[in-house]
Amino acid sequence: MGVTIQEVIDRLKDSGPDTVDGVDGLLFGDPDAPVSGIVTAFSATHRVLRRSIALNANLVISHEGIFYSHRHEQTVPEADSVRRDKERLIEEAGLAVYRCHDFVHRCRPDLITRGLIRALGWESYLVKESPEAGILHLPKTTLNRLVQRVKERLDLPYLRVAGDLSAECSRVGILVGYRGGGRTAIPLYEGEGVDAVIAGEGPEWEAPQYVKDAAFQGKGRAYIALGHAESEEPGMKYLAEVLGRSFPCLAVHFVPETPVFRVV
Structure with missing residues (x-):
């Protein structure tokens, strides 16, 4: 059997300081499922999720929250249609999404x-x-x-x-x-x-x-x-390199995003 999602999560937890009471955690997905590939990103935007599917990567590691807030709320009454569409994509594609914020900041060096x-x-x-x-x-x-x-x-x-x-x-x-x-x-x-x-x-x-x-x-x-995002994306690219060395049998990709703002 290949590497499971939980094994990747354990690698992140075991090699750094305690992140109890933080925001890190598996937001979607089955921890016992095998990993077909990994994507790291500053944020699991809709575009990043689509790119992950194209790369056959079923584990997306997102530094920031994926629903426009620092803390993740599992259920939101009358959720916005943008959130609903994003949730639908994640669930239909069978993606696992892991929030990795506190771990990377609490490592020494950060x-x-x-x-x-x-x-x-x-x-x-x-x-x-x-x-x-x-x-x-x-x-x-x-x-x-x-x-x-x-x-x-x-x-x-x-x-x-x-x-x-x-x-x-x-x-x-x-x-x-x-x-x-x-x-x-x-x-x-x-x-x-x-x-x-x-x-x-x-x-x-x-x-x-x-x-x-x-x-x-x-x-x-x-x-x-x-x-x-521009200040933290390079760190998530670095994390992809770290995970690639830890799991040489897996394809690990960093997916960048375009800047949020444009000068007009």
Whole structure:
């Protein structure tokens, strides 16, 4: 008999810290069913689910919630038609969907943060890791050149930036997902001496506004907003590599998505 869905889940649970009381868990599917293939994704969008079916992968590992909320509710009275159509696709295709959020963030190093740093090609510049942030010491550059490097490496059509594009940058903080708020980002500037923070997202009136004031005061600080998915997708690609090494008999695919927003 081949590898079961539960065996893949156990691999994720056994190799990392305890995730009790978190959001990780099997949302759909039979844990005893054999795995025909695995797809990892930032979110199991309708497109990702269709792609999984085409790849003959019956186990989809989604970092974020699949029904537009952090916590998964099994039954929703009068569920929206978008959710109903998505549920129908999952059930008719016999897909198993596993939420893998807490595990990858609680690993040391955080697999999502490390995945982004790997995608940027900056592993050799990593000087410090905390549970929430990675600190890099890069060759001196300008904010503008740093932004262009990030866009090129992550293949992003645009970035949102606060700060003087001509300012020099060397020490950089990395914050993935929703860690880009003031509580996590602002202390990095003076506490860690960073010139710029590269973050997924956070309230716009917190760290970006802080950087705007800092720039007005003549302090060369910057904030680069990647977007939540754009900051965490590389980590789920990294997870696919990890699972591929753990289960060499299985086809493991990472399926990216297009950006949620467009500039018009």
